[in-house]
Amino acid sequence: MSKKKFNLSDITKSKIFWAVVAELLILLVCLIKRPDFFKISYQPATGMLYGSLIDIINRSAEITIIALGMTLVIALGGTDLSVGALVAVAGAIALKFMRWDVLVYNTPGDYTVKPFALAILVPLFVCVLMGMFNGFLIGVGNIQPIIATLVLMVCGRGVAQIVTNGKQFTTQYSPFRVIGQGHFLALPMPIIITILVIIIMYIFVRKTAFGTFVESVGINRSASRLAGIDATKVIIIVYAITGLLSAISGLIYSSRIMSNDSNNAGLNYEMDAILAVVIGGTNMNGGKFSLAGTVIGSIIIRTIVTFVYYFGIVSEATMAFKALIIAVVIVLQSEPVRNYFSKKFAKNNAVVKGA
Amino acid sequence: MANEYILEMKQIEIQFPGVKALDKVDFNLKPGEVHSLLGENGAGKSTLIKCLTGVNHKDAGTIILDGKEITPTSPQDAIDMGISTVFQEINLCPNLTVAENIFAGRQPMKHGQVNWKEINRRAEELMQRFHMDIDVTRPLYVYSTAVQQMVSIARAVDIQAKILILDEPTSSLDDNEVKLLFDVMRELKAEGMGIIFITHFLDQIYQISDRMTILRNGSLVGSYNIDEISKVELVTLMVGKDMNTIFNLKRADVNPDAPYMLTASHIGIKGSVEDVSISLKKGELMGFAGLLGSGRTETAEMLFGVKATETGEIKKSDQSVSFRQPHDAIANKIAFCPEDRKRDGIIGDLTIRENIALALQARRGFMHPISRKEQDELSDKYIKALGIATPDAEKKIGELSGGNQQKVILARWMATDPDVLILDEPTRGIDVGAKAEIQRLMLEMCKDGQSVIFISSELDEIIRCSNRIEIMRDRKKVAEVNGEGCTQQQILNIIAEGASAAEEVNA
Structure with a gap:
């Protein structure tokens, strides 16, 4: 048994396996209902690929990006409720730099602050600071994460309102449009950004020892401290990263609508992000985490939403329907069910070996 | 016979997964006596109390209270039978008034409503009985710990208790408060109540107890009248002569000219440990002896920066250093295996490999x-060198036995190649073989020129391995003796009697 063998019983034990199974099942139902569901077409006019699958991944970008940060937060045994509010903050600040109110100003870009880079960098910077504030409350102040991040969850949208004087700005500034509506290599830009973020995050947490530190602190903070890990620093970095990712997500969102929306931007994102992490197999108690699982979890959530749209489920029932599917996915992943299947497969294996 | 004892526990056995927590233990209590229950941590004191108060359930044996056999199934059940317990940590509600705390859950009623007048009147009466003239309508938190302790005793007594269990009630009290508590205990005793008293302070046992029962490793050592046993004998019985296994271990030789690796002068934290000075030479093994709570662990924690020192100075190789957190100490090549392996040592869900590499990684x-x-090489090397029993390095450390977990933690620190390794009770709760193995490793490290501080409750271990032994008592260092030619009896004398005995040894 020295070599690692392809072992069905081990695979069925893993949570990611069940997340993938759930995703495939939903897609299968979609395919049966609409045979052209998987069809992807290239439109030379726009230079982009179109199709339901592309759309699902494109639309899941905002949640996927945030959920990557949330994965680290949850691995620490925490939660970050402020991510949705930070999405609104990032959008408000970006638009503050680019507002072009057609009624007041005549020339496009009249009110655009140059250089354009500020419209991108300032929101990122502010959200990192806000994330560090969360991390400070939790790491230094020892405040429970759910309470500490509630502060910015509540007041973040207020900050966004103050930044824009309570107004909704719009812009036509085309470089900004690229973020949410542009394309690269025939793929929508949000997908490209998501892939980049995934790669950078993966390198940062798995190619350095940061991921191990996060897991270690999440499993046993006291022992980690005694082993020489600066737990406070790890906590602050993790929340700062989540702040940064919320800002990226916020820029994509506001670029899609070319506007800021302090009330609705990022609404309930914290819940979807937490859900994506949990579906992806990371335990809410902290410890071992899986970035790949989180990405799948986020795509599942978006697939369900698409599913609901496509099948003409009455809009009043949308939320209930979404909840129903999620409940099924989570039950599939629960320990008793996984153990049941794992035992079943183990038995089958044994029979095969015996014969 | 039924009249002589108010409580008899016979042949009590409790089995926890993997260990026998209590093995055929007898305990009895007369009305109107203070009976001390003694033993080191893990000896089974608290398990016995928990069995009596219905928290743990006995697997065999009988409990007879007042001539009737009882089987308490829950703490409330035990209280109803007349067994009251006051725990070390005060478990009252600080935001309720004193009177409310005393009568919570059993308020006197009048016409279907709580009779506040009655509550306050009776609470006041009760507190006055304890010589406490306080306003019972004020919230509990405004009063000192001692008063709060009295309130919880008052509550326990007012429940018409036949037996009162005091579990380390004095650990947070000062001398006057202890005296007050003892006065109250004497009055209760005079009224015929049986009191079970648990404490780590030996002097207090002799002040207040009539009899004592000693437990060790879950077994009964014996019950004695207070005047039939001396403090030295008591400590000997508590600590116990160790296993018969003969280790062929010899302490390492230290070059008398060896430079000092770590010196601490007059370090302390107010209210914890005060004024400890040590000087550790290169290649030396320094033992720390003393009872639990004597300040051994606190001293080690100061040397590793777990708690920052408030007074004094620490020098590493003649350079003054200040440790604000463990990371600082690790950067100075100091390592520390903490006493509570589960809480402060292992990262349970990480693999052996990750656990071994952790401290080195944290320093980098x-x-x-x-x-x-490198990680694989590191873990393979130490799995072999320390004989860690595991199929491979990818097993979670939480799934290993205690002794193997301890070896992994040791490997974690050996991997950092420390100059000074501090081990706090590294051999507790692990089997004899692993114990010998860990001692062998310590001595080998000393031969390689590393210095070791070894804290243990087992004196024979300390004497066998140490070049010098620091003896702690009541949060102070009381003596330093040479490991060569010193006997267990001498150390026990110092632990029991304090510095005066130390002078005799050194003389």
């Missing part, structure tokens, strides 16, 4: 990762 910082290949 996360931006300079140890490559997977």
Whole structure:
């Protein structure tokens, strides 16, 4: 048994396996209902690929990006409720730099602050600071994460309102449009950004020892401290990263609508992000985490939403329907069910070996 | 016979997964006596109390209270039978008034409503009985710990208790408060109540107890009248002569000219440990003896920066250093295996490999990762060197036995190649073989020129391995003796009697 063998019983034990199974099942139902569901077409006019699958991944970008940060937060045994509010903050600040109110100003870009880079960098910077504030409350102040991040969850949208004087700005500034509506290599830009973020995050947490530190602190903070890990620093970095990712997500969102929306931007994102992490197999108690699982979890959530749209489920029932599917996915992943299947497969294996 | 004892516990056995927590223990209590229950941590004191108060359930044996056999199934059940317990940590509600705390859950009623007048009147009466003239309508938190302790005793007594269990009630009290508590205990005793008293302070046992029962490793050592046993004999019985296994271990020789590796002068934290000075030479093994709570662990924690010192100075190789957190100490090549392996040592869900590499990685910082290949080499090396019993390095450390977990933690620190290794009770709760193995490793490290501080409750271990032995008592260092030619009896004398005995040894 020295070599690692392809072992069905081990695979069925893993949570990611069940997340993938759930995703495939939903897609299968979609395919049966609409045979052209998987069809992807290239439109030379726009230079982009179109199709339901592309759309699902494109639309899941905002949640996927945030959920990557949330994965680290949850691995620490925490939660970050402020991510949705930070999405609104990032959008408000970006638009503050680019507002072009057609009624007041005549020339496009009249009110655009140059250089354009500020419209991108300032929101990122502010959200990192806000994330560090969360991390400070939790790491230094020892405040429970759910309470500490509630502060910015509540007041973040207020900050966004103050930044824009309570107004909704719009812009036509085309470089900004690229973020949410542009394309690269025939793929929508949000997908490209998501892939980049995934790669950078993966390198940062798995190619350095940061991921191990996060897991270690999440499993046993006291022992980690005694082993020489600066737990406070790890906590602050993790929340700062989540702040940064919320800002990226916020820029994509506001670029899609070319506007800021302090009330609705990022609404309930914290819940979807937490859900994506949990579906992806990371335990809410902290410890071992899986970035790949989180990405799948986020795509599942978006697939369900698409599913609901496509099948003409009455809009009043949308939320209930979404909840129903999620409940099924989570039950599939629960320990008793996984153990049941794992035992079943183990038995089958044994029979095969015996014969 | 039924009249002589108010409580008889016979042949009590409790089995926890993997260990026999209590093995055929007898305990009895007369009305109107203070009976001390003694033993080191893990000896089974608290298990016995929990069995009596219905928290744990006995697997065999009988409990007879007042001539009737009882089987308490829950703490409330035990209280109803007349067994009251006051725990070390005060479990009252600080935001309720004193009177409310005393009568919570059993308020006197009048016409279907709580009779506040009655509550306050009776509470006041009760507190006055304890010589406490306080306003019972004020919230509990405004009063000192001692008063709060009295309130919880008052509550326990007012429940018409036949037996009162006091579990370390004095650990947070000062001398006057202890005296007050003892007065109250004497009055209760005079009224015929049986009191079970648990404490780590030996002097207090002799002040207040009539009899004592000693437990060790879950077994009964014996019950004695207070005047039939001396403090020295008591400590000997508590600590116990160790196993018959003969280790062929010899303490390492230290070059008398060896430079000092770590010196601490007059370090302390107010209210914890005060004014400890040590000087550790290169290649030396320094033992720390003393009872639990004597300040051994606190001293080690100061040397490792777990708690920052408030007074005094620490020098590492003649350079003054200040440790604000463990990271600082690790950067200075100091390592520390904590006493509570589960809470402060292992990262349960990480693999053996990750646990071994952790401290070295933390010292390097996360931006300079140890490559997977290096990690594998490191863990393979130590799994072999320390004889860690595991199929491979990818097993979670939480799934290993206690002794193997301890070896992994040891490997974690050996991997950092420390100058000074501090081990706090590294041999507790692990089997004899692993114990011998760990002692052998310590001595080998000393031969290689590393210095070791070894804290243990087992004196024979300390004497066998140490070059010098520091003896702690009541949060102070009371003596330093040479490991060569010193006997268990001498150390027990110092632990029991304090510095006066130390002078005789050194004379």
